[in-house]
């Protein structure tokens with residue numbers, strides 16, 4: 001196989017198209033899909049040498065697969081990480097980082113504005129192994145510092161957060177992690193490396209649900225862990241090989257090929273989200289619009305300092321609570337009601353009754369998830385059509 005793994009100083013758009021490409025003897029221009037579980041050896045001696053790690057090459061697709069390697073290397077190049085490991089889903093990536101990197105007695109500090117299943121893992125699963133977590137308001141830098149204990153091994157956060165798009169100061173939290181010898185783990189699903197590269201700000205590990213913007217077309221689940229060689233060697237590699245949260249080569253191929261358009265797509269998502277958020281802010285029935293790059297976002301300056309664009313998600317509140325939010329969603333003719341996000345198709349959800357339904361009313365209030373709040377994942381349709389759809393639905397709400 002001819003490799004193309006040394007990207008030099010290529011820019012992000014070039015990395016998305018080219019980084020990690022390996023060509024087989026057929027010299028195919030488009031990356032090949034290696035739909036295979038296993039690999040054959042010329043001789044028994046070769047099998048022995050590969051298992052001993054004396055020579056390179058693949059052994060079994062739970063350990064590695066050429067299509068998956070291309071996806072991992074391209075993602076690592078985009079995030080500026082030493083290595084990447086793909087997983088079946090975003091949750092497999094998050095859970096693997098915790099279970100591979102932590103042991104009984106360890107402590108985690110995490111921002112409470114967190115994806116629902118991540119919250120389940122830290123609150124319900126980790127305690128069964130004697131790993132405790134303190135949840136903090138991620139936007140309050142002093143709260144991170146106060147929550148750290150001698151046993152703290154990881155700081156975990158998502159920025160922008162779901163669904164209210166709160167921004168966590170990546171550089172400030174990284175400095176706290178370094179001061180205490182803890183690993184800072186960032187879930188970068190909302191921004192993607194096209195808009196934000198947490199490792200540049202000092203994060204040690206980045207996790208992704210590649211199901212979202214990396215796929216970009218709502219077709220397949222996937223996840224990714226980006227980290228340093230040491231975390232891979234000391235913790236992750238042996239955990240992943242033996243527990244098997246592996247991605248299908250087919251899904252890895254879809255997401256690999258999607259990276260070719262990631263930069264273009266994210267720019268278009270951002271442009272549309274700016275248009276839609278400006279439109280919503282001018283509507284009488286809309287009481288609040290949350291979008292990181294709007295001047296009225298509480299952390300607008302921080303967002304601009306660490307992101308290249310505000311992303312594709314807009315949250316807004318309609319007057320009249322749940323009743324009007326439901327009426328608005330039901331009246332939409334173009335935008336679909338769906339709890340997924342990061343699709344080319346615009347999708348709207350009512351967090352209180354879907355993604356954040358399992359939280360207590362107090363926990364929802366602390367996150368700003370009110371009854372009138374809607375989360376809109378702005379797709380790649382024409383922004384005029386999206387605004388027109390929202391305008392007619394707001395009349396009904």
Ligand SMILES: *Cc1c(COP(=O)(O)O)cnc(C)c1O
Nearest residue numbers: 089090091115187189209211222
């Ligand atoms: C969707 C999502 C996840 C979980 O990813 P899956 O691919 O659905 O397992 C984790 N974090 C964030 C921020 C997400 O949006």
